[in-house]
Amino acid sequence: GVGKSTLLNRVFGIEQASAENFEPGQADIEKELISPQNDRLVLHYSDGFDPAVDANCEGVKAFIKKRKEKEHVKDQLHAVW
Template sequence: SPELLIPTTDELLRICPHFRILIIGKTGVGKTSLINRTFGIDEARPAHDKRGKANIEKPLVSKRNKRFILHDS
């Protein structure tokens, strides 16, 4: 039946309570700015003096929605 094919939000959130998002791209294209503006994460700071140095192991959690966990490359 069609109802079986449409998962409900509650069921999806039970299965996957957090969503990890890895932002990737070339150095200097604005990945960190995208994270800051879109997800309101103040702790994401661009490393202008350390181009190409990112710590993808450090999770950035959105205060707007704690289900989103981002990693800046």
């Protein structure tokens, strides 16, 4: 594959992000995916964006807002890719 799952797996070695583990529309942005290469690197996998569907975009916005408001730096969002 050439999608997000394949990229996350190959770049960060995160097997949980493999396409076989997610059916379309089943990504869980709340679940932390921790890289075995660097356990301080925590990724959150979201569904893809479809211009015809606003629900995922709104869910990602809510996730970003919630993480921005976290008290501890380790729980805050540091980058969006």
